[in-house]
Amino acid sequence: MMFTPDPPWLRRFRRNLLRWYDRAGRDLPWRATRDPYAVWISEVMLQQTTVAAVKPYFERFLERFPDVAALAAADESDVLRLWEGLGYYSRGRNLHRAARVVVEQHDGRFPEDVTTLQSLPGIGRYTAGAIASFAFDVPAPIVEANTVRLYARLTGLDGDPRSTAGQRALWEFAEAIVPAKRAGAFNHALMDLGATVCTINEPRCHDCPVRSCCRAFADGRQAEIPPPKRRRQLLLTGQS
Ligand code: SF4
Incomplete structure (x- = not known):
């Protein structure tokens, strides 16, 4: 049966996680801003690409296209030239298309709600939650590669976290834990904890x-969750 957090658990979890984040959270270039445009660019680049590889691309991209209006006005070929080397070119094409939708249909302002964000090209449930929480502190849940593993262990999930039932359970859990305040910091903290402490092999539980x-x-089951044959895939799969 899926674990359901109760109020004392939630209070303890949120307090401990946010205290840790204030002390040990990662200092990443895209966290220096709450500009939804920059958050969006970084999140799309981070799909299927590592943090270290994204850093120089992110800086070059923002220098060349500093805001959504500049990106919408660009030729697609210029956008894709800056994307060269990042791979998965559909991401670059969708960025360009979404920029035009934001300019033409939303007066150049990023929507704050998850549903409208998800209607933009290339923005899935994770990316919509990331933009809403990181840029606007909307209490939107996130589930991506590092948090899948973290949530599966926190809840003692049996079975495959990538299955339909597993995904449903983890999104429900993410929705239940996100706080009304500091949702952006909280979601960053979850991702950092998954990336640096609750790691794929030998999580640093102590x-x-x-x-x-x-x-x-x-239960002493952290080495068994998620099931070993899924681990390599979880390691290789980026967020979307
Ligand atoms: S690092 Fe260990 S204790 Fe912490 S969430 Fe992961 S499995 Fe649980």
Whole structure:
């Protein structure tokens, strides 16, 4: 049965996670701003690409197209030239198309709600939640590669977290834990914890700020969750 967090668990989890984030969160270039345009560019680049590889592309892209109006006015070929080397060119094409929709249909302002964000080309449920929470502090849930693993362990999920049932359970969990305040910091913290502490192999449970909230740790099952044959795929799959 899926774990359902109760109010004391939620209070402890949120407090411990946010305290840890304020002390140990990653300092990434795209976190220096809450501009939804910059958040969006970084999140699309990070799909299927590592943080280290994205950094120089992100800086060059923002220099050449500093806002959504500049991107919408560009030729697609110029956008794709800056994308060269990042791969998955449909991401670059969708960025350009979405910029035009934002300019033409939303007066150049990014929508704040997840549903409208998801209607833009190339923006899936994760990216919509990331933009809404990181840029506007909307309490929107996120599920991506690092948080899939983290949530699966926190909840002691049995079975495959990428299955339809697994995904449904993890999105429900993400929705239940996101707080009304500091949702952006909270979601960043979840991703950082998954990337740096609750790692794919040998999670650092003794350094983990939320181990007292973790089912897998309590049961000594952190090495079994998610099931080993899924791990390589979880490692290779980016967010979308
Ligand atoms: S206690 Fe271990 S398995 Fe649980 S969330 Fe923390 S690092 Fe992950």
